[in-house]
Each structure stands twice: as structure tokens, then as C-alpha cells.
Amino acid sequence: MRQKLLMGNWKMNKSYSQAVDIAQQLSYRASDFSGVETVVCPPFTSLKGVQNVFSFDNTPIKLGAQDVFWEENGAYTGFISAEMLKDLSVSYCIIGHSERRQNAGDTDEDIQKKAQALLKYGITPVICVGEPPVVHEARNSSDFVIEQLARALSGLEGAKDLVIAYEPIWAIGSGNVAAPEFAGEVCHALRVVVEKAFGKGFADKTRVLYGGSVMAENAGAYLMQDDIDGLLVGSASLDENSFSAIAKQM
Ligand code: 13P
Numbered sequence: 001m002r003q004k005l006l007m008g009n010w011k012m013n014k015s016y017s018q019a020v021d022i023a024q025q026l027s028y029r030a031s032d033f034s035g036v037e038t039v040v041c042p043p044f045t046s047l048k049g050v051q052n053v054f055s056f057d058n059t060p061i062k063l064g065a066q067d068v069f070w071e072e073n074g075a076y077t078g079f080i081s082a083e084m085l086k087d088l089s090v091s092y093c094i095i096g097h098s099e100r101r102q103n104a105g106d107t108d109e110d111i112q113k114k115a116q117a118l119l120k121y122g123i124t125p126v127i128c129v130g131e132p133p134v135v136h137e138a139r140n141s142s143d144f145v146i147e148q149l150a151r152a153l154s155g156l157e158g159a160k161d162l163v164i165a166y167e168p169i170w171a172i173g174s175g176n177v178a179a180p181e182f183a184g185e186v187c188h189a190l191r192v193v194v195e196k197a198f199g200k201g202f203a204d205k206t207r208v209l210y211g212g213s214v215m216a217e218n219a220g221a222y223l224m225q226d227d228i229d230g231l232l233v234g235s236a237s238l239d240e241n242s243f244s245a246i247a248k249q250m
Pocket of ligand 1: 009097167171172173174211212213214232233234235236
């Protein structure tokens with residue numbers, strides 16, 4: 001049995017004080033999150049503040065980062081290494097999010113190098129894949145994300161833990177939700193990619209998440225799909241009420 005995983009991606013939202021504030025709100029209602037492994041991914045500037053709140057309150061919510069650079073250290077202005085994240089008790093790190101592929105030019109090869117750097121420090125990579133609207137309209141969604149994932153996975157043999165997130169670009173922040181059965185089928189196809197790369201045992205324990213306009217109202221329908229093991233939530237994770245309403249359905 002795979003444990004369900006709920007991740008909140010705050011993206012470029014919340015100042016330090018706002019991040020600490022919502023971390024406190026989430027801590028007060030920690031019991032809402034007791035049935036599910038929960039991770040929040042604040043901007044880098046708030047990782048330490050959020051971690052302080054969770055460790056002071058002994059809150060079971062874990063910390064994730066939104067990106068990493070693959071080099072260990074050196075003259076890389078503005079980048080953050082896996083070792084730096086590990087030092088802040090980061091357990092998970094999103095890589096390959098479509099917003100980074102689009103705005104920062106991240107390629108599948110970059111994502112593979114980022115995953116390797118994270119694995120070296122015991123941080124679980126959350127590898128995001130997702131197709132643009134034109135691919136979806138041409139009904140090529142599965143083929144597109146299968147190739148994206150296969151490229152990202154090459155060279156990751158020996159990984160202890162990976163999380164895969166299917167986030168169709170046309171569903172992110174748009175309110176255009178993917179039909180749960182469709183999302184379930186694509187997530188199944190992604191699990192088959194993991195199986196081909198690393199074998200059935202590893203694929204059976206790898207969690208595949210869905211993300212894209214997830215709200216309390218539609219979360220339950222995704223979770224009913226056999227191959228969807230959790231949710232990667234953007235806007236609805238920015239408010240403690242909507243995030244905990246999703247957690248209660250998991
Ligand atoms: P929304 O939930 O705002 O659509 O964002 C999804 C996402 O990109 C999570 O990484």
C-alpha cells in the first residue's frame with residue numbers, strides 16, 4: 001500500500017511573515033493532517049521560518065522546496081544546492097515544474113541532474129511532467145508525458161524514493177480540471193514508465209500525484225483513481241482552510 005501524499009506548492013507567494021503565519025495556522029489544525037503525509041513547499045526565503053514553526057510545535061507536516069541546482073557549491077549566483085536544502089530539513093523537492101520549464105528553461109537533462117543531486121542528499125525528488133494544451137487537444141497527452149518522464153529518469157538507477165507528479169499545463173491555475181478518469185489513465189501510463197526503468201517492485205511503491213486546479217470540491221474524485229496516490233496543490237494550498245479541507249478527504 002502506498003501512503004497518500006498531499007503537497008502544497010506555494011509558488012512565488014507569501015512574504016516571510018505571511019509564510020510563518022500560515023505555518024502557524026496549519027500547526028493549530030495539525031490533527032486535520034494526521035491521516036496523510038503532508039508537505040508544504042514555501043519559497044526559499046521562508047523555508048527556515050516555516051521549519052522553525054513546525055519543529056517548535058512538533059507538527060507532522062514536512063518541508064519541501066520548489067527547485068534546486070545540481071552543483072554542490074561555487075560561483076553560481078542565485079542558485080541553491082541540495083546540501084543547503086538538506087541543512088534546512090527539506091524532505092522533498094519539486095523539479096521540472098512546467099512554470100520552471102517555461103520561465104527558467106529547465107530541460108529534461110537538467111531535471112535528471114537535479115534529481116541526482118537531491119538523491120545524493122537523501123531528499124526525495126518530485127518530478128513533474130505535463131503536456132501543453134495543443135498536445136492535449138491532439139490527444140497525445142500520454143505519449144508526451146511518457147517521453148518526458150523516460151528522459152528525466154535515465155541515470156537515476158539506484159534511487160531509493162521518487163515521486164512523480166502529472167500536472168497538465170492546461171489544467172494549472174486555469175480552473176480547467178482534468179477529468180479524474182483521464183488523469184488516472186495518464187498516471188497509470190507514468191507508473192508503467194517507472195516500471196520499465198526500475199522494475200515492478202519500485203513502480204509499485206512510487207507515488208504518482210495529480211496536480212492542476214485541485215480544490216476541496218474535486219480532490220476526492222482524483223483520489224478514487226487507483227494510480228493517483230496524492231495531490232500537488234497550488235492556489236488551494238495558500239489558504240489553511242482550503243488546504244485542510246483537501247487533507248480531510250485523503
Ligand atoms: P493550481 O492548483 O493553482 O492549479 O497549481 C497546480 C500546480 O502547479 C502545483 O504545482
